[in-house]
Amino acid sequence: MKMKHLLFGAAYYSEYLPYHRIDQDMDMMAQAGMNTIRIAESTWSTLEPQDNIFNFNQLDLMIDAAQRHNLSVIIGTPTYAVPTWLVRKHPDILPVTHDGQTLYGHRQNMDITNPHYLFHCERVIRRLLDHVKDISHIIGFQIDNETKSYDTCSSTAQQKFVVYLKQNFPDINTFNLEFGLDYWSNRINSWDDFPDIRGCINQSLNAEYKKFQRQLVTEFLFWQSEIIKEYIHDEQFITHNFDFQWIDYSFGYQPEVNQYDAARCMSVAGADIYHISQDQLTGAEITCCGNIARSLKNDNYLVLETQAQGNTGWLPYEKQLRLQAYSHIANGANSVLYWHWYSIHNSFESYWKGVLSHDFKENTTYNEACVIGNEWKRIGSHLINLQKKNQIGVILDNNSLTGLSEFPLETSGDLSYNIVMRWLTNSLFRLNLEYDMLSSDSCHINDYAYIIVPALYSATEQLLLSLNDYVANGGHLIVTFKTAFSDEHLKIRHEKQPYLLNECLGIEYDQFTYPSAHTEICYNYASHHMTAKCREWMELVSCITATPLGRYINSGWSGYNAITVNHYKKGVSMYLATMFDDDLLDTVLSDYISVDSECEGIHAPVIIKKGVNDYGQLLRYYFNYSNACQTVIYSGHKGLELLHNKNIANEDILTLPAWDLLIIEEYL
C-alpha cells in the first residue's frame, strides 16, 4: 500500500499521564516534525470502565488535539488487555495454559476462544469504531496488539482442536499412524478418549497443537478485521503490529503466529522491532525483522513500534536514533513510530522509556528525533514507498521452527530455528546481500536467483519437489542440515536423507552427531583454505554426485563432508551439514553468491541498501554501523546525495562519520 508521506511519530497515552498536558505534548511532537500518533490500544478499562458503560473523553481529547496539531491518528482496538470487571464477571476468560490457570494482572492474558471474551471484544470494538468512524485525520486502524493464542488450553480450545483433528483425519487409525501414537501406549482409539493436551509428550501432536493455536490467531485477526471493515473508509488502512521471537530484543521469526496467513486480512503489514544498541548496534535486527515484515505482503510496511530511549541498556549513542530511523526506511518501511512518546510513571514498563523521559523535558533523544523529523519534511518524498527487487529469497517456515523447538540443536533450545536462520541472514547482511523472506508455501521461489533454506525440518513433498525443480531450472539453492528430515506432522521420513533433496544436492547421509569440542571443518575452494570449529549439529554426509568443499577434521568423522556443492541440470546447489564460525560462513557465501557491483569489496560495518523511489530513481543508502569513521568508493551513476544536497560521481570517495549515513539518488 502506497503512503502519501512517511509516518513519523509515537504511541501516545493521555490515559496514563500524571497531569493534563496533551497540548504541550503535541506541540513538542509537531516541533520535532512528527505527524502521527497511535492511540487507544490496550486502554479498554478507560474506554469501558464498567460493563457496558463507555467513556470516550480521553480519546476525544487526543483526537481533537491531534487535529489542531496536524497529526494523523492510528486507532488500535483495545482488546489485548482485559478490564478487572470483565474478569470478575467471567473468570473463565483467564486462560488455562500449560502452566495452569492464570491470575488477573498481565496483559495478553485471555482465552481468545472464550465466547464471553469475544462478545465483549466485539461490543467494545463496535462502540469504538462507531464513535470514530467519520473522523478524517484517522488514517488507519490497528487490530489488537501482538496477538497470540497465549497458549490457551481451555476446554473450549481443546474441543476445537479435536474437531480440527477429526476434520483432517476422518480415519482415526490414520491419525494414530501419522502421529506415531502407539508409542508408549499413547494410542487414541476413540476421539472421546482424547487426553488433556497439556500432558502430551508426542512432539508431532504438540506441534500440531501449536499449529492449531497459530490458526486461532489468524482467525481472531480476520474476525476483528471483518468487524472493522464495516466501519471504515477506503483510504483508511487496517494493520497489525506483528512482533518477533524475543530474546531481550526482536530476534527472529515469530513461533506463535503464521504471519503470512494472518497478514492477508490487512491492507498493510506492521511490525514492532526492538534491537540491541550502543556498541552492539549492527543494523542486522532492523534488516532481518524488516525483511520479514516487507515480505508478508511483498510490499512496503509500517514500523508501528520501535525504541526511542527504550530499555535501560538501549539508550542510543549520539546519532544512533537517526541511523536507526533511516535503516527502517531504507529497508522498505514507510513509518517510524516510537513506543512511546513519554516514559510511564507506574507499572510494568516504567523503564521502557519513550522519546521523553519521565520529566517531559527536551532531552538528547528528543533533540535527535527533531533532526529526523525535519530532514524528512525536506527529503521524505524521495524516500517513501521504496521498491526493492532482491535476488535472494530465504525460506521461513513455522512448522520447522516448531520442529526444531521440539527436537532442538545441542545448546539452542527453543531458539534453534532462528539461530540457524540468523546465522545465515546475518552473513548475508554483512556481505551486503539484500534478501526477501519467503513463506514455505510461497509460489514465488522461481523469482529469485538464490534460494536459501535454513533448517527446513518439516516439509511437504510438494515443497521439496519444487526445490529440486528450482535447481533443475537454473536456480542456486543453499540448504542447511536438518532440512527435509520430517514431514508436515514431524513424522521423520523413512527414506534417504535429505529426503527428495538428495537428488538436487547430490549427497546422502544416514547418521549425525554433535561435534566434539575439537571437531573442525577444513574448507578448500579456489584460493581459500580455511578451518573453523563446528557446533550444534553435524551430519555425516557422503557425496554421490556432489563435490566436497569442506570436510570434518580432528575427530572420528574424517571420511565425511560438511560443505558440498552440486551441479544439477541447469542449476547449482550447496549443502551445509553443520554450523561453523561466521568468518568461514562469510567466505563460503561470498564464494557462492554474486554480489552487486556497487557492493564489491564493501561489507559490514558499512552497509549498502537500495531501491527505486516514487520518482522511479535508484536510491542507495550507505550506513556506517560503527564508532569509527569509514570511507568507501562510490560505484554508480552520477547522483545527488540527499542529506547534504551534494553531487556525487562514480569513484568518488564517500566519508561516513561514526553512526552516520549518506543517501545517493541516481540521476535518471
Added chain:
Amino acid sequence: MKMKHLLFGAAYYSEYLPYHRIDQDMDMMAQAGMNTIRIAESTWSTLEPQDNIFNFNQLDLMIDAAQRHNLSVIIGTPTYAVPTWLVRKHPDILPVTHDGQTLYGHRQNMDITNPHYLFHCERVIRRLLDHVKDISHIIGFQIDNETKSYDTCSSTAQQKFVVYLKQNFPDINTFNLEFGLDYWSNRINSWDDFPDIRGCINQSLNAEYKKFQRQLVTEFLFWQSEIIKEYIHDEQFITHNFDFQWIDYSFGYQPEVNQYDAARCMSVAGADIYHISQDQLTGAEITCCGNIARSLKNDNYLVLETQAQGNTGWLPYEKQLRLQAYSHIANGANSVLYWHWYSIHNSFESYWKGVLSHDFKENTTYNEACVIGNEWKRIGSHLINLQKKNQIGVILDNNSLTGLSEFPLETSGDLSYNIVMRWLTNSLFRLNLEYDMLSSDSCHINDYAYIIVPALYSATEQLLLSLNDYVANGGHLIVTFKTAFSDEHLKIRHEKQPYLLNECLGIEYDQFTYPSAHTEICYNYASHHMTAKCREWMELVSCITATPLGRYINSGWSGYNAITVNHYKKGVSMYLATMFDDDLLDTVLSDYISVDSECEGIHAPVIIKKGVNDYGQLLRYYFNYSNACQTVIYSGHKGLELLHNKNIANEDILTLPAWDLLIIEEYL
C-alpha cells in the same frame, strides 16, 4: 535498656535430646562461664501435644535445672511452628502465598491473619505465661521468632488489604491515578472488582502489598507483646530476634519487616546474626547487622542467635569464636547467645551445629567458648552497656528496598538495595568509620555530621526537603544513584531528577543506562587520580552548581559526570551516579569524610571500635580480622589493656596476633 551483666549462653532444647542429660549440659555451660539459656521457642507441639492438653514437663525440667546451675532463662513464645493437630483441625491456617497453598511441614508456615491461628496462639501464650509468671530467674521474653507475614495472600489478608487501601484512598480515582492502574487496563473502578493480588504486575501495588504485609508483622508482634505484658514483672524484658536479608548468611536490611516500627513494642531489640567465617571473616556482617539492631531503639541490643560451629562452611578457625564474641560486644551488644547448645540429631538443621557436636563432648569450639565466658566473668563489667556516639548516619528504608526489588539494578535482583547499602557501609567499616542506621522517618538526621543515603528510590517530599535543609544547615550528605526517583508509592516523579535533592546536590539528569563492559570512571581530587570500572547502573549527570570529581570514560557518555560534590549554603553534598570498585570508593569516602584521630592511617583488617562504658571510661577495641599478625601504633590517652591487664601509653606499638584483639580502657 541497661543490663546487669553480659548475657552469654545458648538456645537450649531438652525436647530434642536423644537421651536425658539436662544436668550434664548445664554443668558444661556453667564451666564455660555461660549464664543464660533461651528456651521454649518453636516447641508448641511439646507444650500442647493435643488440642487444649498442655504439658510443661520439659519446660519445668529446664527451668529448675537452670536455677540449680545459676543460669538465667529467656522464654520464647512457641508460635512460629504449628502442631500437626492444629493444621488437621484448621487446614486454612496454612497460608496461601504467591506460590499457592502450602503443605504442612516447614516452620513459619501459617497465615498470621487467620482467626483460628490467633485463637490458639493466644491460648498457648497465656497458658505458658501463666505457668512461668513468678519465676525469678526468667529475665525476659522473646516474642515468636524472626516473624514475617510468610507472604500470606489468604482471602482474610487480601480483604484487610482492600480495607487498608480504602482508608488511605477514600477516592478510588485518586488510587487509580497514584498507582497508574489505567496502564494495561488494570483500572479498578469498584473495590469489589479488586483482583487476586497474586497476579498483579503493577509494581506500585505490589510494593503497597508488601508494605501492608510488613504492617501485619508489626501488628502481630504488638499483639503478642500486649498479651505478655499482662503477665510479666518490671525487671523482665520483652524482645524479639530480628533477622536480616539472607544470602546464606545475614546480608542486609530485612525486606519483610519494618524493624523500627516493630521494635517499639519491645524493651530491648534483639538480633540473629550469622556470617561467613574462616578466611572470609571480616567483621563487616557483625558490624552492619549489629548497627541496625543498635539503631532500632538507639540503645544496646541483644544478640539472641549467632553461630557456634554453625553451618558446615562456618566452622571457626582457632580464636575466631572469641574474636566474633568481642566484635558483637564492641558494637553495643549486651549478649552473645549461640544457636544453639548442641547439634540436633534429626531433621532440617542437623548440620547447623551448636557449641557441642552431636557427641556432646568437649571440642575445640566449646573450649574456646570457655575462654570467652571466663574472660567475661573477669572484665565483663567494663564491657557491658557500651555507649556509642557516631558522627555518621546511614538512612535505611523498606520502601526503597522494595522499590529496587521491583525495579532492580542490572544484575542484583532482589538484593539490589542491600548491595548498594553494603557497598557503602563496607567501605565505612574498612575505613574505621563507625556509623548508625537511621530509619527514613527518623527525626535525628541533624544529630549527625554525615548522612549517607543509599539508593533511596522511594521518598516522600518531606524527607527530601529535610535532606536539603540538613545540607543547608551545615551537614555533609552523600547520596547515591536512584535516590528520590519515585514517591512513596513508587510513582516515578515527573519533575527534574534527583527530585528536590537536585537543589542541594547542584546536579540534574534525565537519562541513565547500564555501563558497558569497558565503561570506567576517572576520578580526580587533590593528589588522587584513579580509574575504576562502573557497574550495575549509571546516570548521565550534568553539573549545575556542583563540581565534578569523577567523569565517565571509555564509552559514549564522556560528557557526563559520575561523582560530584556541591557546596550548598552551610553544607556540602556528594552524589555518586554509579557503582564502582571498592578501592575507589574507599578513596572517595576517605577524601570526603574526616576520620577520628586514633584511626588515622588504620584500616581493615585492623578494625577499631569504641564507646564509653558503665564507668564512664572510653574503651577502644583493636581487632585483627586476618590470618597474619598486625601491628599498629596506639593513639590515645594512657590506659589499661583489659585482656592482659597491661598499661598502654600513647604511641605504644600494639601487636595483634592472627584473629586476636586488644581492649584499651583510657584512664579517666
Added chain:
Amino acid sequence: MKMKHLLFGAAYYSEYLPYHRIDQDMDMMAQAGMNTIRIAESTWSTLEPQDNIFNFNQLDLMIDAAQRHNLSVIIGTPTYAVPTWLVRKHPDILPVTHDGQTLYGHRQNMDITNPHYLFHCERVIRRLLDHVKDISHIIGFQIDNETKSYDTCSSTAQQKFVVYLKQNFPDINTFNLEFGLDYWSNRINSWDDFPDIRGCINQSLNAEYKKFQRQLVTEFLFWQSEIIKEYIHDEQFITHNFDFQWIDYSFGYQPEVNQYDAARCMSVAGADIYHISQDQLTGAEITCCGNIARSLKNDNYLVLETQAQGNTGWLPYEKQLRLQAYSHIANGANSVLYWHWYSIHNSFESYWKGVLSHDFKENTTYNEACVIGNEWKRIGSHLINLQKKNQIGVILDNNSLTGLSEFPLETSGDLSYNIVMRWLTNSLFRLNLEYDMLSSDSCHINDYAYIIVPALYSATEQLLLSLNDYVANGGHLIVTFKTAFSDEHLKIRHEKQPYLLNECLGIEYDQFTYPSAHTEICYNYASHHMTAKCREWMELVSCITATPLGRYINSGWSGYNAITVNHYKKGVSMYLATMFDDDLLDTVLSDYISVDSECEGIHAPVIIKKGVNDYGQLLRYYFNYSNACQTVIYSGHKGLELLHNKNIANEDILTLPAWDLLIIEEYL
C-alpha cells in the same frame, strides 16, 4: 542362570513401524548374527486398544516371523505405559507426586498402589501370558520396565505408609523420638494427625518414605512375577531390566529401587546400561553398572538394553560398538540387546537411535553389529557364562544414598553418594582391580580380601560390628568420610564418630567442614610424596592408634589427618576423611591393594578382565579404550587368542589397535 548361547539382538516394535517390514527386518537381524528380540513391553494400547478388547495381531506377526528367522523372543509385560481409555475411565490412576497431580502423556505415570491400575494390569498380563504360554521360542519374560514408584504420594500410598509405620513403631512416642519430630513442632501425637508427606521437612521421615516407596516397587515386581509363574515353563526365565541413577547416562546405583531385594523374584538379573561414548568411552560405566547387575544374584546377567547409535552425542566411532559388546560379556553379561532395532519416526525417543537409522538401510553401526554377531557365532561358546571370583567387594546401600541426598556434599546434591562410589570404583577400574558390589545386608563380606565402603552414611549397629569383625579377622577395609554417621533412620549417632568403626579404624573426629579453595592433602607413604586438592567434605580426624598417611595443608586445619591406616588385630583398615584428585586416589589405592600379577603395571586405557568359561578355562580380555594403539606384555600361561585364532606365550607383546581388544584363553 546358565545360558545356552550369548543372546544378541534388539528390542523390536512392529507396532511403531511406518510400513509393514517385519520380514525384511528379521532378515537383516539374522544376517547380523542376531538371535533374540525383546518385544511387547510398553505396548498396552496396541494389545488392548479398548477396555477388555484384546488384539494380539502385531504380537503374533512378530512371534511367527521370529520363528521363521530362528530368533528367540523375550516378552515384556506392557504395564509401564497406560492407555488413554484406562485413564479416562479411572483418572485416579495418574499419580499425585511431590509436584502435584500429573497429566496423561508420559510413560511411568501411574500410582502402582492404585487398585484400578492393578486390576487392569493383572488382566492384560494374564491375557498376554495365556496367549503366548506354549510358544517354544519364547525364552523368557521381562516384568514391566525400569519400574519405580514414580514418587506416588496418593492417599492410597500414604495410608499404606502410615500402616507401615504403625507396624514398625507400635509406640508412637518411640516413633517421634527416633525421627526427631518434636523439632519445629512436627510431633505426631496421633496417627490420625499424620500430615501430607509431601510437605515434610524432616529428612528421617522423608528417607523412610523413600524406603517405603522402594518396598512398593519390590512388592509390585514380586506380584507380577507370581502371576507370570502361573503360566511359564521351567526353561523360561523371568527377568527385569534394572536401570541406574541417571545423569544423561547410567551413572550409579538406583536410588528408587532396592535391586538386591527385588531381584529375588527373578531367575536372572537384567540391566539397561547407557554410557558416554566417542572420546569419552572408558569402559567404566559398563563395568560399574555391570558389576551391580552381576552382584544382584551373584551370577551372570542380561544386558537387556544398551545403545546402538543411541542419543545424538553417542554415535560410536569405528570399532566402538564391538568394543562395547565384548566389554559387557567380559564383565559377566550373557547378552547384548540393543535398544532398539530401528529408529522411531515419531515422539519422545525419535533421536534415541537404534541399530538402523530411520531409513532402515544398512549403515556403519549395523555393519559393525554384523561383525559382532558373526564373531560370536564362531567363538561365543568360549565367552558365555563367564565366572568371576573377585577379591574386592564394594558395599552399596540405598539408605545411605538417600541420606546423602537429604544431606548432600558441598556441590553434588542428589548425586553425592554415587559420586563417592564412582570416585572409588573408577579408580579400581583404572587400576585393573575387578570388584563385586555387595548389598549392605550381604552375608558375604568375609569372602573378600578387600571391602570398600563408600560413604555408608546410614548403618545399623550390626553392620558396623560386622565390619569391625571383618578387620579383626584379617580383612582389609577402606572406609570413606560420612560413614557410620547416622542410624538406619538417619538419626545422627550421639556417640564418638565414626560410630563403632572408630575401633578398627583407630581414629576419631567431632568436627568437619568444607575444604576452602586452597585446602590440600599432603600424602606420604613409602617413596610416594604427593599433594592434591580436597573437595566436597573434610573431617578433622585425630589418630588414636592409626598412622597418618595424609594431612591437611594450606588451611586452618593443619593439625588434622585426611588419610589414615590402622592395624587392628589380624587386619588393616584405611580411612579417607575427604575427597581428592583421582591421581592421588590411584596412588593411595595401589599402595594399599595388591594387584593380580597379569595386571602389574597395566592400567587404563588398557583394561584387563578375566574369568573362567564353560570349558573351565581362564579367559583374559585385553581392551584398549583409546584412540591410540597400545602395546602390553602378556603375563600368563600359553593360550589361544580367540579373535585371531593365534597362539600366545608368556611375555609376548600384545598389540591393541585403537578401540580394539584381544581375548586369550589359557590352555588347560
